Amino acid sequence: MNGNFQDIVAIKELLKKYPKGLSITEISSALHLHRNTSAKYLDMLKLKGDIDRKEIGAAKNYSLVRRMPVSTLLHFCLHPAIVLDGRSEVVMVNAEALSLLACPLDVIYGAGVKDIPLSLFKDPEVGTRCHDAVQGVRSRAEVQTVVGGKRLRLTVHYLPVVFDTGRDGCALVLVDETACRQAAEERDLCRKRYLALIADQTEFVAHIRPDMT
The missing domain is CATH 1.10.10.10 (Winged helix-like DNA-binding domain superfamily/Winged helix DNA-binding domain)
Known part of the structure; x- marks a missing residue:
């Protein structure tokens, strides 16, 4: 051994x-x-x-090359994931992806990535990145899209994968960063307002923590 x-x-x-x-x-x-x-x-x-x-x-x-076995990806991945075969057709979708995209399985399953009826997949770059991932090239892209009237800010990871049969494919892992980005923007806005408030302040300003110290 x-x-x-x-x-x-x-x-x-x-x-x-x-x-x-x-x-x-x-x-x-x-x-x-x-x-x-x-x-x-x-x-x-x-x-x-x-x-x-x-x-x-x-x-x-x-x-x-570094490819992740599909079975391992779907078992451990906590994010929405869509798995495509070598022809860039959807062959697996986890429940998290269906929930995020608000789309039933029969609409996505078996469709070419460019034919999925969601604006996220209409960008020609998606097809190019999927093709590259099938060839073993990993990449990621930050995108904004609208699903069900809600604007989402996603980081899409294009991962080279391998099926149990040994055939190559790719997986799209969708990381929803909408809440995180909104919180960061609100924090920055509060900081700007605070700096503007004290810029011309001639009085002393006391900073009090939640524990009143």
């Missing part, structure tokens, strides 16, 4: 040196591993989301 772990670590360390990736033949030759052994470890790493596999002609090219 220890030998297996060392071989897996060796494969990852080797791929770090070759950002463009290596074929299974090159990996086996460099690490003096049997081709079948290398294939087994590479499949394990692919399912874990540690590497990407792309076909170049008849050969398969392997490179390092």
Whole structure:
């Protein structure tokens, strides 16, 4: 078992040196591993989301990437999340996302991300970022949108993910920062009003804490 772990670590360390990736033949030759052994470890790493596999002609090219397994994401993520497959079609949505977007599952499920009937998804940048995430590029964007007459301020995280089948996809994690942003703006407004109040003040100003000290 220890030998297996060392071989897996060796494969990852080797791929770090070759950002463009290596074929299974090159990996086996460099690490003096049997081709079948290398294939087994590479499949394990692919399912874990540690590497990407792309076909170049008849050969398969392997490179390092950081993908989150979909099952792990949905189990631990507390924020609204929408999972897309490699064609940018919705295949999973958690209850938090349905609640935030005030949209039933049958409207979202199976739709292409650009076809979701909500203003948030009409920006062409959303489709571009989803495509990039499927390719392994993580990003995030701060957006404002209106849902059910309420203005929301969201941070959208575009995450590369991997399904249990080994196929690539992406997840949109929607972090609602509306209340936090509003509180920060109200705090800044109060600070500006306070500074304006004392700017021309000639009297002493006493600051009293809630405990009256």
